[in-house]
Amino acid sequence: MSRLSQEAFSSSSTVNDAVMAMLCTRVRAQQAWTLRQQVTLAAIAAPTGNESTRARMVQQLLQQCGTAPVTMYETGNVECAVGPGDTPPLVCMAHLDSVYATSPQLDAPIAVQRDGALVHAPGIGDNSRGLAGLLTLAAILQAPDVLPLLTRRVHLVATVGEEGDGNLRGARAWFDDSANVGVTPVAAIAIDGPGDTSIVHQAAGAHRLRVAVHGAGGHSWVHADAHNPIHALGDFIARASRLGNAQRRDVVVHITRMGGGESLTAIPQHAWVEVDVRGTSATRIASVRQQLVRLAHDVTPASLRVTITALGDRPAGALAGDHPLVQLAQRATEAIGVVPHAAVASTDANIPLSRGIPAICLGAGGDGGGAHTDGEWYDDTHGARGLERLVRVVMALAS
Ligand SMILES: [Zn+2]
16 A cells, blocks of 8 residues: 555544534435436436436536536546545546346336335446435535535546446546546545445456357258357357356356357358456456467367457456455444445456555445346335445545
């Protein structure tokens, strides 16, 4: 840890218990408002690469939270910066994009079904909840009696490209830009999905690649002895799936998409699979990547041609369990009456962690499930609790 961040984490916050309790009361008073923002955002389709409509709505909603300027960047990121700018800033990020099992129509609203505290919609938790958390922070931090307490700037950033093949594009751009102007944030917090117990301080890395096999194809009876790209890839799939270790999780291999073939009655000319390699060990990921490339060539007969395309990299990184930022998050979790537990995930926090900037990922409160499916749900019964935790961590770092 740098001397800079050591000072930041050890210096005591100017916010006493009474002020913190008052802020938590405000978070609870805002619970219904927060859920309304979440529902509004979930209704706007934002698949990775097409986040702009939801981004404009986030920009509008952030503007309503106070007077701090809100900027939309060329990357598609939306940012609101609150507080004085003369000390290393704190960054809070929530990703704009959602995963949909079926492709949404970009101009048609996503069906959101609400029954009291329970809401069903793809992306309702991951990450409309995170975005609603970002808005809550924007409102809380800009209250006239809170703003003067801030001793460092808090950048509230809604990022593009966190899911799918987005390659953490938005977070990467933000940290590239800040490095270019010589600013090193004191810490970063990714706000992702619901939840109030886990503290992600280990970033699972990932490497994604597409393996495609091409051949002459032909009539499936007349040219019956021609080599078949799908058969070759079948071999590849069977063997690739055994390269990972799902129990130990140092590296996990999944074939996530596949396609190919031109006709029911033809030997295919083209077929492809996409592979998602994830893990906590950057060296294991690199070694499995090498094995996959070798395997792709091994299973492909000489009459066929194989091409391998890298689809993206998410760097791995980690913060020690006894790092002051992790300890701060643990105390904040205990303060809301919940037992904290450490978790590993692949989030926007991967980028700062891989660059040596202390970072964690926290949920934005409430319960949820079915993430990355059309059956995703969110339960707001205890929704405020996780946001109280978030406000505690942010105020401890920024005031
Ligand atoms: Zn997410």
